[in-house]
Amino acid sequence: MTDERGPASTGRAAGDHPAEDDVALRLEARDRRAEALIHRVALGDEIAFADLFKLLSPSVLGLIRRVLRDPAQSEEVAQEVFVEVWRTATRFDTTKGSVNAWITTLAHRRAVDRVRAEQARTDRQERVHAAEPVTVERPAEAIVVDAAEADFEAHRVRHALDALTDLQREAVELAFYRGYTYPQVAQLLDVPLGTVKTRIRDGLIRLRDQLGVSA
Protein backbone atom coordinates (compact mmCIF):
# COMPACT_ATOMS: atom_id res chain seq x y z
CA MET A 1 0.00 0.00 0.00
CA THR A 2 1.70 3.16 -1.15
CA ASP A 3 1.65 6.21 0.95
CA GLU A 4 2.02 9.63 -0.57
CA ARG A 5 0.75 11.54 2.40
CA GLY A 6 2.52 14.76 3.14
CA PRO A 7 3.08 16.19 6.60
CA ALA A 8 0.22 16.22 9.08
CA SER A 9 -2.62 18.05 7.39
CA THR A 10 -4.38 19.80 10.17
CA GLY A 11 -5.27 22.76 8.02
CA ARG A 12 -2.88 25.15 9.73
CA ALA A 13 0.83 25.86 9.60
CA ALA A 14 2.97 25.67 12.71
CA GLY A 15 3.35 29.18 14.02
CA ASP A 16 -0.13 30.32 13.03
CA HIS A 17 -1.47 29.40 16.45
CA PRO A 18 1.35 29.38 18.98
CA ALA A 19 -0.83 28.31 21.90
CA GLU A 20 -2.13 25.30 20.00
CA ASP A 21 1.35 24.38 18.79
CA ASP A 22 2.48 24.45 22.39
CA VAL A 23 -0.29 22.02 23.32
CA ALA A 24 0.60 19.79 20.37
CA LEU A 25 4.17 19.65 21.60
CA ARG A 26 3.00 18.87 25.11
CA LEU A 27 0.90 16.00 23.83
CA GLU A 28 3.84 14.59 21.90
CA ALA A 29 5.95 14.92 25.04
CA ARG A 30 3.23 13.06 26.91
CA ASP A 31 3.49 10.15 24.47
CA ARG A 32 7.24 10.04 24.84
CA ARG A 33 6.85 10.11 28.61
CA ALA A 34 4.52 7.13 28.43
CA GLU A 35 7.17 5.22 26.48
CA ALA A 36 9.81 6.00 29.12
CA LEU A 37 7.50 5.04 31.97
CA ILE A 38 6.47 1.68 30.56
CA HIS A 39 10.06 0.47 30.60
CA ARG A 40 10.32 1.26 34.30
CA VAL A 41 6.96 -0.32 35.01
CA ALA A 42 8.30 -3.49 33.40
CA LEU A 43 11.06 -3.43 36.02
CA GLY A 44 8.50 -3.35 38.83
CA ASP A 45 8.73 0.38 39.47
CA GLU A 46 5.55 1.40 41.26
CA ILE A 47 6.32 5.11 41.08
CA ALA A 48 6.51 4.89 37.31
CA PHE A 49 3.27 2.95 37.26
CA ALA A 50 1.47 5.57 39.33
CA ASP A 51 2.82 8.26 37.02
CA LEU A 52 1.62 6.33 33.97
CA PHE A 53 -1.79 6.00 35.55
CA LYS A 54 -1.97 9.74 36.20
CA LEU A 55 -0.88 10.41 32.64
CA LEU A 56 -3.33 8.17 30.79
CA SER A 57 -6.24 7.39 33.11
CA PRO A 58 -8.24 10.49 32.12
CA SER A 59 -8.52 9.41 28.50
CA VAL A 60 -8.91 5.74 29.42
CA LEU A 61 -11.70 6.43 31.88
CA GLY A 62 -13.36 8.89 29.52
CA LEU A 63 -13.35 6.40 26.66
CA ILE A 64 -14.67 3.56 28.80
CA ARG A 65 -17.45 5.74 30.13
CA ARG A 66 -18.50 6.80 26.63
CA VAL A 67 -19.07 3.12 25.87
CA LEU A 68 -20.35 1.88 29.22
CA ARG A 69 -22.20 4.97 30.49
CA ASP A 70 -22.34 3.80 34.12
CA PRO A 71 -19.64 5.54 36.19
CA ALA A 72 -19.13 2.74 38.72
CA GLN A 73 -18.77 0.05 36.07
CA SER A 74 -16.50 2.34 34.11
CA GLU A 75 -14.15 2.69 37.08
CA GLU A 76 -14.13 -1.10 37.53
CA VAL A 77 -13.14 -1.63 33.93
CA ALA A 78 -10.50 1.12 34.14
CA GLN A 79 -9.03 -0.65 37.16
CA GLU A 80 -8.97 -3.99 35.31
CA VAL A 81 -7.22 -2.33 32.41
CA PHE A 82 -4.48 -0.71 34.45
CA VAL A 83 -3.84 -3.82 36.51
CA GLU A 84 -3.46 -5.68 33.23
CA VAL A 85 -1.01 -3.02 32.08
CA TRP A 86 1.01 -3.61 35.25
CA ARG A 87 0.85 -7.36 34.85
CA THR A 88 1.91 -7.45 31.22
CA ALA A 89 4.20 -4.42 30.93
CA THR A 90 7.09 -6.86 30.77
CA ARG A 91 5.69 -8.17 27.51
CA PHE A 92 5.03 -4.82 25.85
CA ASP A 93 6.83 -4.57 22.53
CA THR A 94 7.66 -0.98 21.59
CA THR A 95 8.08 -1.93 17.96
CA LYS A 96 4.43 -2.87 17.71
CA GLY A 97 2.99 0.58 18.45
CA SER A 98 2.77 3.25 21.09
CA VAL A 99 1.98 2.75 24.75
CA ASN A 100 -1.00 5.05 24.40
CA ALA A 101 -2.42 3.01 21.52
CA TRP A 102 -1.89 -0.24 23.41
CA ILE A 103 -3.65 0.95 26.53
CA THR A 104 -6.55 2.70 24.82
CA THR A 105 -7.12 -0.34 22.58
CA LEU A 106 -7.14 -2.57 25.65
CA ALA A 107 -9.54 -0.21 27.43
CA HIS A 108 -11.87 0.00 24.46
CA ARG A 109 -11.90 -3.77 24.05
CA ARG A 110 -12.70 -4.40 27.70
CA ALA A 111 -15.44 -1.78 27.71
CA VAL A 112 -16.97 -3.20 24.56
CA ASP A 113 -16.82 -6.76 25.90
CA ARG A 114 -18.64 -5.64 29.03
CA VAL A 115 -21.31 -3.65 27.25
CA ARG A 116 -21.96 -6.50 24.82
CA ALA A 117 -22.35 -8.90 27.71
CA GLU A 118 -24.95 -6.49 29.09
CA GLN A 119 -26.71 -6.22 25.74
CA ALA A 120 -26.91 -9.97 25.36
CA ARG A 121 -28.44 -10.18 28.78
CA THR A 122 -31.10 -7.53 28.37
CA ASP A 123 -31.79 -7.99 24.66
CA ARG A 124 -32.84 -4.44 24.33
CA GLN A 125 -34.17 -2.91 21.12
CA GLU A 126 -32.74 0.41 20.16
CA ARG A 127 -33.89 3.03 17.75
CA VAL A 128 -31.35 4.81 15.67
CA HIS A 129 -30.28 8.06 17.17
CA ALA A 130 -27.46 10.46 16.41
CA ALA A 131 -24.20 9.71 18.17
CA GLU A 132 -23.46 12.25 20.90
CA PRO A 133 -21.02 15.04 20.14
CA VAL A 134 -17.60 14.84 21.74
CA THR A 135 -17.59 16.81 25.00
CA VAL A 136 -15.35 17.02 28.04
CA GLU A 137 -16.73 17.45 31.55
CA ARG A 138 -14.58 18.92 34.28
CA PRO A 139 -15.85 18.44 37.83
CA ALA A 140 -13.25 18.95 40.56
CA GLU A 141 -11.43 15.64 41.01
CA ALA A 142 -8.03 14.34 42.00
CA ILE A 143 -6.45 13.66 38.64
CA VAL A 144 -7.43 16.60 36.53
CA VAL A 145 -7.31 17.03 32.83
CA ASP A 146 -5.42 20.05 31.62
CA ALA A 147 -8.17 22.20 30.17
CA ALA A 148 -6.09 23.50 27.30
CA GLU A 149 -4.96 20.03 26.33
CA ALA A 150 -8.46 18.57 26.62
CA ASP A 151 -9.97 21.34 24.52
CA PHE A 152 -7.20 21.00 21.98
CA GLU A 153 -7.73 17.28 21.62
CA ALA A 154 -11.52 17.60 21.49
CA HIS A 155 -11.25 20.36 18.92
CA ARG A 156 -8.72 18.43 16.86
CA VAL A 157 -10.89 15.33 16.81
CA ARG A 158 -14.05 17.29 16.05
CA HIS A 159 -12.28 19.03 13.20
CA ALA A 160 -11.11 15.69 11.82
CA LEU A 161 -14.53 14.09 12.21
CA ASP A 162 -16.06 17.03 10.33
CA ALA A 163 -13.93 16.08 7.35
CA LEU A 164 -15.83 12.80 7.02
CA THR A 165 -19.10 12.42 5.19
CA ASP A 166 -22.12 12.23 7.48
CA LEU A 167 -22.46 8.54 6.70
CA GLN A 168 -18.81 7.78 7.45
CA ARG A 169 -18.89 9.77 10.66
CA GLU A 170 -22.04 8.08 11.87
CA ALA A 171 -20.64 4.60 11.21
CA VAL A 172 -17.34 5.36 12.95
CA GLU A 173 -19.02 6.93 15.98
CA LEU A 174 -21.48 4.07 16.41
CA ALA A 175 -18.72 1.48 16.06
CA PHE A 176 -16.17 3.20 18.26
CA TYR A 177 -17.84 5.42 20.83
CA ARG A 178 -20.89 3.21 21.21
CA GLY A 179 -19.10 -0.11 20.88
CA TYR A 180 -21.46 -1.69 18.35
CA THR A 181 -20.24 -4.44 16.05
CA TYR A 182 -20.43 -3.55 12.38
CA PRO A 183 -23.34 -5.95 11.80
CA GLN A 184 -25.20 -4.09 14.58
CA VAL A 185 -24.36 -0.77 12.93
CA ALA A 186 -25.69 -2.16 9.65
CA GLN A 187 -28.90 -3.14 11.43
CA LEU A 188 -29.27 0.26 13.06
CA LEU A 189 -28.64 2.16 9.86
CA ASP A 190 -30.51 -0.33 7.70
CA VAL A 191 -27.68 -0.69 5.16
CA PRO A 192 -25.79 -3.72 3.81
CA LEU A 193 -22.81 -5.12 5.72
CA GLY A 194 -20.38 -4.25 2.93
CA THR A 195 -21.52 -0.64 3.00
CA VAL A 196 -20.82 -0.33 6.71
CA LYS A 197 -17.38 -1.92 6.39
CA THR A 198 -16.49 0.46 3.59
CA ARG A 199 -17.74 3.55 5.41
CA ILE A 200 -15.82 2.65 8.55
CA ARG A 201 -12.63 1.98 6.65
CA ASP A 202 -12.89 5.07 4.45
CA GLY A 203 -13.74 7.16 7.51
CA LEU A 204 -10.68 5.88 9.35
CA ILE A 205 -8.46 6.54 6.35
CA ARG A 206 -9.61 10.12 6.28
CA LEU A 207 -9.27 10.52 10.06
CA ARG A 208 -5.81 9.03 9.95
CA ASP A 209 -4.78 11.56 7.33
CA GLN A 210 -6.48 14.50 9.01
CA LEU A 211 -4.89 13.72 12.37
CA GLY A 212 -1.50 12.99 10.83
CA VAL A 213 -1.27 9.56 12.40
CA SER A 214 1.43 7.12 11.38
CA ALA A 215 2.42 3.72 12.67
Place this chain on the structure above:
Amino acid sequence: MSTDIHLLAGAYALGAVNPDEATEFEAHLASCAACRQEVAEFSATASVLASAVAEPVPGQLLDRVMGEVRRTPQLPPIEAPARGGDPADDAATAAPVVVDEPGIVAAPIPLAPRRRPATTWLLTAAAAVLVVLLGAGALLLGGDRSGLPDEVAQVVEAPGARSYTMRDPNGGEATVHVTADGSRGAVVARQLAPLDPSKAYELWFIAGETPHRAAVFSTDADGTAHVAFAPPVPGADTLAVTVEPAGGSDRPTSAPSMAVPA
Protein backbone atom coordinates in the same frame (compact mmCIF):
# COMPACT_ATOMS: atom_id res chain seq x y z
CA MET B 1 -12.87 -16.76 1.97
CA SER B 2 -14.53 -13.45 1.18
CA THR B 3 -12.76 -11.40 -1.45
CA ASP B 4 -13.31 -8.21 0.52
CA ILE B 5 -11.59 -9.40 3.67
CA HIS B 6 -9.28 -6.39 3.51
CA LEU B 7 -12.30 -4.16 4.06
CA LEU B 8 -12.54 -5.51 7.60
CA ALA B 9 -9.35 -3.72 8.67
CA GLY B 10 -11.27 -0.65 9.80
CA ALA B 11 -13.98 -2.41 11.77
CA TYR B 12 -11.37 -4.74 13.25
CA ALA B 13 -9.19 -1.91 14.46
CA LEU B 14 -12.21 -0.38 16.20
CA GLY B 15 -13.08 -3.66 17.89
CA ALA B 16 -16.35 -3.77 15.97
CA VAL B 17 -16.04 -7.34 14.78
CA ASN B 18 -17.56 -10.49 16.30
CA PRO B 19 -15.13 -13.03 17.78
CA ASP B 20 -15.46 -15.57 14.94
CA GLU B 21 -14.78 -13.02 12.27
CA ALA B 22 -11.98 -11.54 14.34
CA THR B 23 -10.26 -14.91 14.45
CA GLU B 24 -10.68 -15.30 10.71
CA PHE B 25 -9.31 -11.82 10.11
CA GLU B 26 -6.34 -12.44 12.37
CA ALA B 27 -5.48 -15.49 10.30
CA HIS B 28 -5.59 -13.22 7.27
CA LEU B 29 -3.37 -10.64 8.99
CA ALA B 30 -0.63 -13.20 9.40
CA SER B 31 -0.12 -13.16 5.66
CA CYS B 32 -1.10 -9.61 4.69
CA ALA B 33 1.39 -6.85 5.50
CA ALA B 34 -0.84 -4.17 4.00
CA CYS B 35 -3.65 -5.00 6.40
CA ARG B 36 -1.27 -5.18 9.34
CA GLN B 37 -0.07 -1.69 8.48
CA GLU B 38 -3.61 -0.42 8.16
CA VAL B 39 -4.70 -1.96 11.44
CA ALA B 40 -1.73 -0.38 13.19
CA GLU B 41 -2.55 3.02 11.73
CA PHE B 42 -6.26 2.72 12.47
CA SER B 43 -5.55 1.66 16.07
CA ALA B 44 -3.31 4.67 16.50
CA THR B 45 -6.07 6.84 15.04
CA ALA B 46 -8.57 5.34 17.46
CA SER B 47 -6.31 6.17 20.39
CA VAL B 48 -6.43 9.82 19.33
CA LEU B 49 -10.22 9.58 19.24
CA ALA B 50 -9.97 8.29 22.81
CA SER B 51 -7.86 11.16 24.12
CA ALA B 52 -10.52 13.62 23.00
CA VAL B 53 -12.91 12.33 25.65
CA ALA B 54 -10.53 12.55 28.60
CA GLU B 55 -12.21 13.25 31.94
CA PRO B 56 -10.99 13.81 35.50
CA VAL B 57 -10.28 10.67 37.52
CA PRO B 58 -11.26 10.18 41.18
CA GLY B 59 -8.32 9.85 43.57
CA GLN B 60 -9.90 6.76 45.11
CA LEU B 61 -9.54 4.95 41.81
CA LEU B 62 -5.78 5.50 41.92
CA ASP B 63 -5.72 4.16 45.48
CA ARG B 64 -7.68 1.06 44.55
CA VAL B 65 -5.53 0.42 41.50
CA MET B 66 -2.29 0.79 43.49
CA GLY B 67 -3.64 -1.54 46.16
CA GLU B 68 -4.42 -4.24 43.63
CA VAL B 69 -1.17 -3.71 41.75
CA ARG B 70 0.82 -4.34 44.90
CA ARG B 71 -0.84 -7.75 45.24
CA THR B 72 -0.37 -8.59 41.55
CA PRO B 73 2.72 -10.31 40.19
CA GLN B 74 4.04 -9.26 36.82
CA LEU B 75 4.52 -11.71 33.99
CA PRO B 76 8.14 -12.62 33.39
CA PRO B 77 9.45 -11.35 30.06
CA ILE B 78 9.30 -13.82 27.20
CA GLU B 79 13.01 -13.62 26.52
CA ALA B 80 16.00 -12.08 28.23
CA PRO B 81 15.32 -8.38 28.13
CA ALA B 82 17.66 -6.48 25.82
CA ARG B 83 18.54 -3.73 28.24
CA GLY B 84 21.51 -2.36 26.34
CA GLY B 85 19.68 0.93 26.00
CA ASP B 86 18.49 2.91 28.99
CA PRO B 87 14.79 3.03 29.66
CA ALA B 88 14.24 6.27 31.53
CA ASP B 89 14.67 9.76 30.17
CA ASP B 90 16.89 10.69 33.09
CA ALA B 91 18.76 7.42 33.27
CA ALA B 92 22.42 7.07 34.05
CA THR B 93 25.33 7.90 31.88
CA ALA B 94 28.39 5.69 32.04
CA ALA B 95 29.52 7.17 35.36
CA PRO B 96 29.28 4.71 38.23
CA VAL B 97 27.87 5.58 41.63
CA VAL B 98 30.58 7.44 43.48
CA VAL B 99 31.68 6.87 47.04
CA ASP B 100 32.17 10.26 48.58
CA GLU B 101 31.91 10.43 52.30
CA PRO B 102 32.55 7.70 54.81
CA GLY B 103 30.86 7.72 58.16
CA ILE B 104 27.42 8.61 59.32
CA VAL B 105 25.80 11.49 57.55
CA ALA B 106 24.93 14.07 60.16
CA ALA B 107 24.30 17.27 58.22
CA PRO B 108 20.72 18.39 57.73
CA ILE B 109 19.44 18.18 54.17
CA PRO B 110 16.73 20.73 53.39
CA LEU B 111 13.93 19.65 51.09
CA ALA B 112 12.53 21.77 48.29
CA PRO B 113 8.88 22.51 49.10
CA ARG B 114 6.47 20.98 46.59
CA ARG B 115 2.96 20.03 47.48
CA ARG B 116 3.94 19.65 51.10
CA PRO B 117 5.41 22.26 53.44
CA ALA B 118 9.20 22.48 53.47
CA THR B 119 10.71 19.99 55.83
CA THR B 120 14.25 19.89 57.01
CA TRP B 121 15.46 16.39 56.82
CA LEU B 122 17.71 15.73 59.75
CA LEU B 123 19.69 12.57 59.96
CA THR B 124 20.36 12.34 63.68
CA ALA B 125 20.47 9.57 66.18
CA ALA B 126 17.04 10.62 67.46
CA ALA B 127 15.58 10.24 63.99
CA ALA B 128 16.25 6.57 64.19
CA VAL B 129 18.73 5.81 61.60
CA LEU B 130 21.23 4.59 59.97
CA VAL B 131 23.95 2.79 59.26
CA VAL B 132 26.55 2.58 57.21
CA LEU B 133 28.14 -0.30 55.66
CA LEU B 134 30.24 0.33 52.62
CA GLY B 135 29.88 -2.76 50.56
CA ALA B 136 32.69 -2.79 48.06
CA GLY B 137 31.90 -6.33 47.15
CA ALA B 138 28.44 -7.74 46.73
CA LEU B 139 27.03 -8.48 50.15
CA LEU B 140 23.97 -10.46 49.41
CA LEU B 141 21.69 -10.75 52.40
CA GLY B 142 20.67 -14.25 53.21
CA GLY B 143 22.94 -15.74 50.60
CA ASP B 144 20.14 -17.36 48.66
CA ARG B 145 20.11 -15.96 45.14
CA SER B 146 17.78 -18.59 43.74
CA GLY B 147 14.76 -16.85 45.21
CA LEU B 148 15.35 -13.61 43.36
CA PRO B 149 13.27 -12.45 40.41
CA ASP B 150 15.29 -12.48 37.18
CA GLU B 151 15.58 -8.74 36.78
CA VAL B 152 16.90 -8.40 40.34
CA ALA B 153 19.30 -11.33 40.04
CA GLN B 154 20.74 -9.86 36.85
CA VAL B 155 21.74 -6.70 38.69
CA VAL B 156 23.02 -8.49 41.76
CA GLU B 157 25.13 -10.89 39.72
CA ALA B 158 26.37 -8.38 37.13
CA PRO B 159 30.17 -8.26 37.05
CA GLY B 160 31.43 -5.16 38.78
CA ALA B 161 28.10 -4.35 40.40
CA ARG B 162 28.41 -2.39 43.63
CA SER B 163 26.28 -2.84 46.67
CA TYR B 164 25.46 -0.72 49.68
CA THR B 165 23.79 -2.08 52.77
CA MET B 166 21.84 -0.14 55.32
CA ARG B 167 20.11 -1.15 58.49
CA ASP B 168 17.42 0.30 60.67
CA PRO B 169 17.27 0.05 64.44
CA ASN B 170 14.73 -2.77 64.30
CA GLY B 171 17.08 -5.14 62.53
CA GLY B 172 15.72 -4.51 59.07
CA GLU B 173 18.26 -4.51 56.26
CA ALA B 174 18.20 -3.25 52.71
CA THR B 175 20.98 -3.75 50.18
CA VAL B 176 21.00 -1.58 47.11
CA HIS B 177 22.84 -3.05 44.14
CA VAL B 178 23.90 -0.94 41.16
CA THR B 179 25.52 -2.20 37.97
CA ALA B 180 28.97 -0.91 37.11
CA ASP B 181 27.66 1.46 34.43
CA GLY B 182 24.98 2.78 36.74
CA SER B 183 22.15 1.88 34.39
CA ARG B 184 20.33 -0.63 36.53
CA GLY B 185 19.67 -1.08 40.19
CA ALA B 186 17.97 -3.47 42.55
CA VAL B 187 16.94 -3.48 46.19
CA VAL B 188 17.06 -6.64 48.25
CA ALA B 189 15.56 -6.16 51.67
CA ARG B 190 14.76 -8.40 54.59
CA GLN B 191 13.24 -8.09 58.02
CA LEU B 192 11.77 -4.71 57.24
CA ALA B 193 8.68 -3.96 59.27
CA PRO B 194 5.65 -4.63 57.05
CA LEU B 195 3.67 -1.49 56.45
CA ASP B 196 0.00 -0.61 56.49
CA PRO B 197 -1.34 -0.82 52.88
CA SER B 198 -1.65 2.96 52.74
CA LYS B 199 2.13 3.29 53.01
CA ALA B 200 5.21 2.12 51.16
CA TYR B 201 8.97 2.23 51.48
CA GLU B 202 10.72 4.59 49.12
CA LEU B 203 14.40 4.54 48.11
CA TRP B 204 16.17 7.82 47.36
CA PHE B 205 19.43 8.65 45.63
CA ILE B 206 20.65 11.85 47.24
CA ALA B 207 23.06 13.91 45.18
CA GLY B 208 24.35 16.93 47.05
CA GLU B 209 21.24 18.12 48.83
CA THR B 210 18.72 16.83 46.35
CA PRO B 211 16.87 13.57 46.91
CA HIS B 212 15.91 11.75 43.70
CA ARG B 213 13.21 9.11 43.65
CA ALA B 214 14.58 5.68 42.82
CA ALA B 215 12.09 3.01 43.82
CA VAL B 216 8.89 2.45 45.77
CA PHE B 217 8.31 -0.95 47.29
CA SER B 218 6.52 -2.86 49.96
CA THR B 219 7.41 -6.06 51.73
CA ASP B 220 6.03 -9.56 52.00
CA ALA B 221 4.56 -10.59 55.32
CA ASP B 222 8.01 -11.74 56.46
CA GLY B 223 9.56 -8.38 55.65
CA THR B 224 11.43 -9.26 52.46
CA ALA B 225 11.34 -7.22 49.28
CA HIS B 226 12.98 -7.50 45.89
CA VAL B 227 12.62 -4.78 43.32
CA ALA B 228 14.58 -3.68 40.28
CA PHE B 229 14.74 -0.04 39.29
CA ALA B 230 16.49 2.44 37.03
CA PRO B 231 18.85 4.69 39.02
CA PRO B 232 17.62 8.28 38.70
CA VAL B 233 21.05 9.89 38.70
CA PRO B 234 24.54 8.64 37.84
CA GLY B 235 26.20 9.81 41.07
CA ALA B 236 24.81 9.89 44.56
CA ASP B 237 26.29 10.89 47.89
CA THR B 238 23.84 8.96 49.98
CA LEU B 239 21.19 6.32 49.57
CA ALA B 240 18.28 6.40 51.99
CA VAL B 241 14.93 4.81 52.62
CA THR B 242 11.86 6.54 54.02
CA VAL B 243 8.29 5.57 54.66
CA GLU B 244 5.87 7.35 52.33
CA PRO B 245 2.21 7.14 51.36
CA ALA B 246 1.44 4.30 48.95
CA GLY B 247 2.64 5.17 45.48
CA GLY B 248 5.52 7.22 46.83
CA SER B 249 6.12 10.94 47.06
CA ASP B 250 8.03 13.42 44.95
CA ARG B 251 10.03 14.49 47.99
CA PRO B 252 10.67 12.69 51.27
CA THR B 253 8.04 13.51 53.85
CA SER B 254 9.75 11.88 56.79
CA ALA B 255 13.19 11.30 58.16
CA PRO B 256 14.80 8.22 56.70
CA SER B 257 14.60 4.96 58.56
CA MET B 258 17.98 4.06 57.15
CA ALA B 259 20.67 5.39 54.86
CA VAL B 260 24.16 4.74 53.62
CA PRO B 261 26.79 6.85 51.91
CA ALA B 262 27.20 5.80 48.33
